[in-house]
Amino acid sequence: MRVASTKNTIRGIFFGVINKIIIIVMPFILRTILIYQIGKDYAGLNSLFTSILRVLNIAELGFHTTAVYSLYKPIADDDTDKVCALLSFYRKIYYSFGVIVLVVGTALMPFLDHLIKGSYPADINLQILYGIYLLDSAASYFLFSYKNLILNAYQRIDVVSIISTTIHMIVYVLQIIILVVFHAYYVFVTFELVYTVTHNLVIARYVAKKFPQYKCRGTLLRSEKKDVLKNSYGMVLFRVCSTTRNSLDTIFVSSFIGINATTIYGNYYYIFAGVTSIQLIIRESMLGGIGNKIALNTPEKNHEDMLVFMYLYAWLSGVCTACMLCLYQPFVRLWVGQKLMLDEPTMIMFCVYFYILSMGSIRFLYHQAAGLFWTKRYWTVAEALINVVGNYILVQVWGMFGVVCSTIISLVTIDFFYSSTIVYDYYFKNGKIGVYFKKHGIYLLITAFGCVPTYLIVKQISLGGIAGLFMRLVACLVLSNGIFFLCYRKLPEYHDAMNIAKRVMGMMKKKIGIKA
Numbered sequence: 001m002r003v004a005s006t007k008n009t010i011r012g013i014f015f016g017v018i019n020k021i022i023i024i025v026m027p028f029i030l031r032t033i034l035i036y037q038i039g040k041d042y043a044g045l046n047s048l049f050t051s052i053l054r055v056l057n058i059a060e061l062g063f064h065t066t067a068v069y070s071l072y073k074p075i076a077d078d079d080t081d082k083v084c085a086l087l088s089f090y091r092k093i094y095y096s097f098g099v100i101v102l103v104v105g106t107a108l109m110p111f112l113d114h115l116i117k118g119s120y121p122a123d124i125n126l127q128i129l130y131g132i133y134l135l136d137s138a139a140s141y142f143l144f145s146y147k148n149l150i151l152n153a154y155q156r157i158d159v160v161s162i163i164s165t166t167i168h169m170i171v172y173v174l175q176i177i178i179l180v181v182f183h184a185y186y187v188f189v190t191f192e193l194v195y196t197v198t199h200n201l202v203i204a205r206y207v208a209k210k211f212p213q214y215k216c217r218g219t220l221l222r223s224e225k226k227d228v229l230k231n232s233y234g235m236v237l238f239r240v241c242s243t244t245r246n247s248l249d250t251i252f253v254s255s256f257i258g259i260n261a262t263t264i265y266g267n268y269y270y271i272f273a274g275v276t277s278i279q280l281i282i283r284e285s286m287l288g289g290i291g292n293k294i295a296l297n298t299p300e301k302n303h304e305d306m307l308v309f310m311y312l313y314a315w316l317s318g319v320c321t322a323c324m325l326c327l328y329q330p331f332v333r334l335w336v337g338q339k340l341m342l343d344e345p346t347m348i349m350f351c352v353y354f355y356i357l358s359m360g361s362i363r364f365l366y367h368q369a370a371g372l373f374w375t376k377r378y379w380t381v382a383e384a385l386i387n388v389v390g391n392y393i394l395v396q397v398w399g400m401f402g403v404v405c406s407t408i409i410s411l412v413t414i415d416f417f418y419s420s421t422i423v424y425d426y427y428f429k430n431g432k433i434g435v436y437f438k439k440h441g442i443y444l445l446i447t448a449f450g451c452v453p454t455y456l457i458v459k460q461i462s463l464g465g466i467a468g469l470f471m472r473l474v475a476c477l478v479l480s481n482g483i484f485f486l487c488y489r490k491l492p493e494y495h496d497a498m499n500i501a502k503r504v505m506g507m508m509k510k511k512i513g514i515k516a
Helices: 005-038 041-058 058-076 079-105 109-115 124-144 145-154 159-184 185-210 224-255 259-296 299-336 344-359 362-370 373-396 400-428 431-457 465-488 494-511
Strands: none
Touching: 005 041, 005 159, 005 259, 005 299, 041 185, 041 224, 041 259, 041 373, 058 079, 058 145, 058 224, 058 259, 058 299, 079 109, 079 124, 079 145, 079 224, 079 259, 079 431, 079 465, 109 344, 124 185, 124 400, 145 159, 145 259, 145 494, 159 259, 224 259, 224 400, 224 465, 259 299, 259 344, 259 362, 299 362, 299 373, 299 465, 299 494, 344 362, 344 400, 344 431, 362 400, 373 400, 400 431, 431 465
């Protein structure tokens, strides 16, 4: 069965944007209330424990990706029995993950004090607070996580977004009331667990109703189980690497600089992650369709598609980078004040980090959809080690600037260059990797050509407050897009990209895909 990829991508983006706006704006409000009503150190603890638990969840993140990949072909072939057997196997795996997270997470409790340099709020019991986060992390494994795989494989991210948005809004409102009226930090954190339980139960009921043919029954052959676990192992190693780029950076800042610095780093990374999550909507909405096309189309046709997608994404990434460069400091100053701001060089490095990470995203979609997890396993470990060692050395020399520099070094040397060769050597096999790198070089020059003058011009705006922030945003969007249009319209992908854009806009005008 051919999945309606364009239709599903559009509605996935539509509802995904709404969901992301909610889960960016509302947590922003919550974090602001937390800083001003309770204290900035509580926000630092929130960032630290979230990072620790993200490390514990790396195995599941890797498994989820490979599990979705393994469902593409049987769904395309209408092989219901195979899908059911896979789900039965995945349910057992998820239960195992839940047990592992609880056991390992509990074993870390005696060492929590060593992850914080200096003091933390006296009314906080680290073990109790961490225990709440741990239960939240483990709960989803025991509550039908495997059913979410069906929605991802069918590219129904819109359904997940609708459910997530509704439940999130209720929980966020309750959390705001708890912070403002009762100042009850423990209760505030507990509502994250309430969200996780409710979200999983609603997803499970929806899948049971809409896809009644898929139940946990049957068994896989030993060779099939081996293939799934092999790819999962490779993907887990990749997740180890991505986790060191994110969560362990926060842990290093907390351990070597302090909880106040963790709050500052967390504020900037929160904005970074917010912009990244908007882009993630597009990638998640595309992944199922790309997986379906890989199952049905030739590698050469998919390579042509990838270059066009990469062209569009380069334009988007350039605009996002320009906006971050121009708005980061004014926004943080308006949000939390001068005392919780980074210096200008570190802020600029955050923007460089964002662009480099963003520009590898389209290639990685094909890496995922083609199931090339195992082939990257050793170099993924190398990237993680480079980042960890770099963090350890550079955080003591340059502080937070060193942490971001270390991440960029590992990202460029291993993830960008070597990962690209894997996709070309094992999937496309067309010897055109030089074309790929050349296009990235062109996009980098265009981005720099657009961002630098935009930054220098927007920096001259002296108006403060929300009005000044809005003026900077408008100026940044107009200037960067104007420069990018003049440059990108001369490239060969322009007409194909515009045709895709027109088709998508036409479908959106007809409201195709708005139905759940």
